[in-house]
Amino acid sequence: MGVLTSEAVVLRTWPVNEADLIVSFFTRDYGRVKGLAKSALKSRKRFGGALEPMTVARAWFAERPRQELVRLDQLEIVRSPLSAPVDAVRMAVLSLYAELLDQALPEHDPQETVFRLLVSVLEQTTVEQPWMPLTYFQLWMTRLMGLLPDITRCTACGEALHGDEISFSSHADGLFCALHRGGSASALSADSWQVAQRMLRSPVAAFAGEPWTRRRGQDMRRYTLETLERHLERRLRSAEALARL
Numbered sequence: 533m534g535v536l537t538s539e540a541v542v543l544r545t546w547p548v549n550e551a552d553l554i555v556s557f558f559t560r561d562y563g564r565v566k567g568l569a570k571s572a573l574k575s576r577k578r579f580g581g582a583l584e585p586m587t588v589a590r591a592w593f594a595e596r597p598r599q600e601l602v603r604l605d606q607l608e609i610v611r612s613p614l615s616a617p618v619d620a621v622r623m624a625v626l627s628l629y630a631e632l633l634d635q636a637l638p639e640h641d642p643q644e645t646v647f648r649l650l651v652s653v654l655e656q657t658t659v660e661q662p663w664m665p666l667t668y669f670q671l672w673m674t675r676l677m678g679l680l681p682d683i684t685r686c687t688a689c690g691e692a693l694h695g696d697e698i699s700f701s702s703h704a705d706g707l708f709c710a711l712h713r714g715g716s717a718s719a720l721s722a723d724s725w726q727v728a729q730r731m732l733r734s735p736v737a738a739f740a741g742e743p744w745t746r747r748r749g750q751d752m753r754r755y756t757l758e759t760l761e762r763h764l765e766r767r768l769r770s771a772e773a774l775a776r777l
Contacts (some may be wrong), residue, residue: 538561540560540565541589542555542583542584543556543558543586543633545585552571554569555568555583555594557591558643562644563639563640563641564633565639567601567604569583572764580607583628584612586626587602587611587613588608590608591604592604610697613626618659621777622657622658625666625748626654628666628774629653629657636677640675649672652735652737663748663749663763664736664744667753668731670753670760674756677763678758679760680705683706686709687705695722699719700758701734
């Protein structure tokens with residue numbers, strides 16, 4: 533039983549027994565993994581503060597014969613979410629990243645592109661600017677999960693969309709033109725549509741200098757969230773918490 537190592541991001545933890553934790557963590561090389569961290573609540577040497585969700589760390593772990601959980605031996609912090617200022621909104625956004633990945637990713641399935649996406653948005657998610665990286669993350673997760681049809685054309689008829697007539701539905705994937713707008717459809721603003729096209733062509737860091745209020749991209753976040761939740765067949769509790777803030 534050899535020890536494996538990989539860069540990883542902690543997603544969530546559950547206490548078991550008096551001092552042990554079950555840890556869900558997303559690794560660059562082995563995908564999402566669940567492990568048992570023995571005496572994690574007591575061992576500062578092996579884990580320290582590395583068990584905070586969205587901590588980027590180097591993980592050492594070993595698979596155990598006939599056991600669902602790996603043995604998580606050590607986490608060494610690369611970057612902690614607590615090393616930068618925090619507030620309720622930033623923590624809620626980080627929780628949404630963690631919950632979505634924990635629910636959407638199959639275990640032991642390497643997802644290099646998703647891992648790089650996560651690391652890049654974590655670098656941009658600050659108290660001053662939480663909404664831009666969240667918009668970017670939801671849009672790209674929708675695409676990487678295969679749930680985002682061509683956003684430049686109407687899903688129903690295939691005709692090119694125009695910025696002043698675009699809508700989306702909570703019951704169907706894709707965007708729609710004015711002719712195929714359903715009765716319960718919601719409008720998508722021209723700015724959100726244009727920004728989404730740019731985001732699908734550019735890294736998240738390219739948007740760091742742009743002004744980004746909570747209102748900007750709100751309809752795009754709603755569209756991608758509804759798409760993700762529909763396919764996950766569950767509501768994301770962290771998204772509900774964020775909406776209440």
